[in-house]
Amino acid sequence: MFRKFVIFTLGLALALSACAAPVPASEPGALTKIKLPMGYVPNIQFAPMYVAIEKGYFREAGLDVELDYKFETDGVALVGSGDLPFAVVSGEQVLLARAQGLPVVYVAAWYQQYPVSVVAKSELGVLIPQDLKGKKIGLPGLFGANYVGLRALLFEAKMSDSDVTLDSIGFNQVELLASGEQDVIVGYTANEPIQLRARGIPVTEIRVADYVQLASNGILTSERVIAENPGLVRRFVGAFLKGLADTIANPGEAIRLSESHIPNFADLDQDVQKQVLETSIQQWKAGRLGYSDPQAWANMRDVLLEMGLVTADIDVNKAFTNEFIP
Secondary structure, three states: OHHHHHHHHHHHHHHHHOOOOOOOOOOOOOOEEEEEEOOOOOOHHHHHHHHHHHOOHHHHOOEEEEEEOOOHHHHHHHHHHOOOOOEEEOHHHHHHHHHOOOOEEEEEEOOOOOOEEEEEEHHHOOOOHHHHOOOEEEEOOOOHHHHHHHHHHHHHOOOOHHHOEEEEOOOOHHHHHHOOOOOEEEEEOOOHHHHHHHOOOOEEEEEHHHOOOOOOOEEEEEHHHHHHOHHHHHHHHHHHHHHHHHHHHOHHHHHHHHHHHOOOHHHOOHHHHHHHHHHHHHHHOOOOOEOOOHHHHHHHHHHHHHHOOOOOOOOHHHOEOOOOOO
């Protein structure tokens, strides 16, 4: 169902792209308004964006950024159609969009490690991917980063989804494992395993990033914006990377600056929030922040081909660029 929705959305974006207006350059002294689809609800994992806003990095770049927590696929479609200049998306969505003919380009890598883990009750002894053979695995559904990450893990272990039982459970991984209805789940490295351990539930964790390097979450724009307004791309990416660098260097400050962006933040478990951010930072770190590794994109293409989500080879070199990375 989700895959059909994605294809429909991308098809609509293709129909709109020919008539969409490009993003205008801002007039001297004016701020260019940017609505940025984030793909998820307000969360401490978005701290670099909050920091860049609160410390004025976007405004210094001539940008007025409004964060929009709409679905990731909506962001891809709106960027592809030219209705929005940027979105935060995961790597597989970039290649799926280009396979449908959308002229989108990934211009800055936020995550250097694919942020998905398989989490199991400790008594099962699930320590390596091969230990998953014959197990029932709960995941939100046969779509998205959780599914792609699991399939990549199985692929690297020379297994397929026929070696396990996949159970679509929605976004209830923590509750269902905690209640005993699931023994193995797939979730985000900086979320489900941390939440479960905070509840006192001992779990083991297999991180996809420990076995395969995949293109992960980052900043998306379009070929048209790059061609007609490269300065906008450079300013946006530069401001974001300043926020990312500051968050990595000073997590305590980042948490403080994020509070006003996350509803009821004071009521959340602050130790969990710190762990979520610390785990996320480990996934963001790089010698050159924002850099996309070509091999990660080649690996992602191969996984999508193996899954049948794309049926023809994709020129991954057109899907990303490091041109705007300082």
